[in-house]
Amino acid sequence: MNKNTIFATVATALLIIGCGTKQPKDMQQNPENDPNDATIYGLACDFNDSIIEVLPYDLSDPKTYDVVDAWKNRNIYGMPKTGDNVAIVLSDDGKSALKIINLDQLKGKWCYMEVPTLHRPASMDDQQFAKLEAYVRDSLSDSVRAEKFTPIEYGISIEDNNVASFIGHMKTNEEESGFLQAEYRAPKRYTGWKIFNGELILTKGRKKQVNDTVDFKIVKEDSLVIFYKDGPQSYYRKKSDEEQAAK
Numbered sequence: 001m002n003k004n005t006i007f008a009t010v011a012t013a014l015l016i017i018g019c020g021t022k023q024p025k026d027m028q029q030n031p032e033n034d035p036n037d038a039t040i041y042g043l044a045c046d047f048n049d050s051i052i053e054v055l056p057y058d059l060s061d062p063k064t065y066d067v068v069d070a071w072k073n074r075n076i077y078g079m080p081k082t083g084d085n086v087a088i089v090l091s092d093d094g095k096s097a098l099k100i101i102n103l104d105q106l107k108g109k110w111c112y113m114e115v116p117t118l119h120r121p122a123s124m125d126d127q128q129f130a131k132l133e134a135y136v137r138d139s140l141s142d143s144v145r146a147e148k149f150t151p152i153e154y155g156i157s158i159e160d161n162n163v164a165s166f167i168g169h170m171k172t173n174e175e176e177s178g179f180l181q182a183e184y185r186a187p188k189r190y191t192g193w194k195i196f197n198g199e200l201i202l203t204k205g206r207k208k209q210v211n212d213t214v215d216f217k218i219v220k221e222d223s224l225v226i227f228y229k230d231g232p233q234s235y236y237r238k239k240s241d242e243e244q245a246a247k
Contacts, residue, residue: 037196039087041103044080052097054086066096077219078102089198099198102219106200110224110235111155111167116182118149154187155238156202164190164202167238188212188228200226 042054045062049071053064065088070076080086080102089099118136120129136145155167166189190212192203200214217225217232224235 034196039089039195039198041085041087041195044082044084044086044102046082047080052080052086052088052100054088065090067100068096070097070100073098075099077216078105078221087195087198101195101198101216103195105221106219106224107158107160109155109157109167109238111153111238112233112235113151114154114184114187115151116149116184119181119183149182152184155235156188156190158193162192162194164193166190 040054040056042056042063044052045055046053047067050067051064052067053062055062067076069091075098077099078084078101080100084105085103087101087103088097090096091098118133124132140148153168157165157167159165166187168187170187188202188204190202190204191206192209194201194203196213200216202212202214204210204212212228215227217227222237224237225232226235227233
């Protein structure tokens with residue numbers, strides 16, 4: 001048995017004993033942090049209204065931090081349970097947690113329904129387009145509107161090893177007869193993710209990468225709300241095929 005295997009085995013055993021029975025998913029992918037990243041990472045050992053106790057990934061002694069400011073400022077994203085992987089941004093004195101992110105609760109398949117809008121032809125002025133919108137709103141039956149403007153499911157899968165992937169099928173805005181054409185926003189197609197200074201960094205592309213910095217609003221078991229540059233986006237957690245079949 002080589003040294004790396006021995007270390008991984010001992011480390012996992014210590015983490016399980018110290019912080020519950022949950023397998024630390026991020027133990028093998030503990031990042032070599034950017035020196036500019038103030039985030040610390042570890043396993044939650046205890047969490048309540050006053051403190052959070054964390055076992056760092058480097059297996060140093062558990063650390064305890066005050067969480068009063070995080071509660072007061074609503075900067076707790078996903079309530080940590082014993083054994084959960086967490087990311088924490090500390091105060092300057094290193095005594096208080098200013099932001100707590102439950103990484104295990106952040107991971108998963110997150111989806112939303114993309115509702116199309118009425119396409120506006122370039123040749124149509126404001127008055128003409130207003131009349132077309134009024135016609136769609138007031139003259140078309142509910143069934144016709146539902147058929148022509150069907151919402152579609154888009155989403156993002158946030159996975160282990162800092163992998164992200166797109167959920168859904170791209171909808172092309174194909175030309176239709178007349179002017180009643182549904183127009184869908186282009187979905188965000190990410191390939192990677194990480195936490196940096198308490199914010200979520202989402203990466204597009206593989207060879208030529210572009211990063212989007214995203215802030216958190218809500219992280220819960222069944223809902224996620226994050227702020228992109230163009231505004232907030234709400235998601236629901238998409239159940240796995242096994243979970244849906246068990247219903």
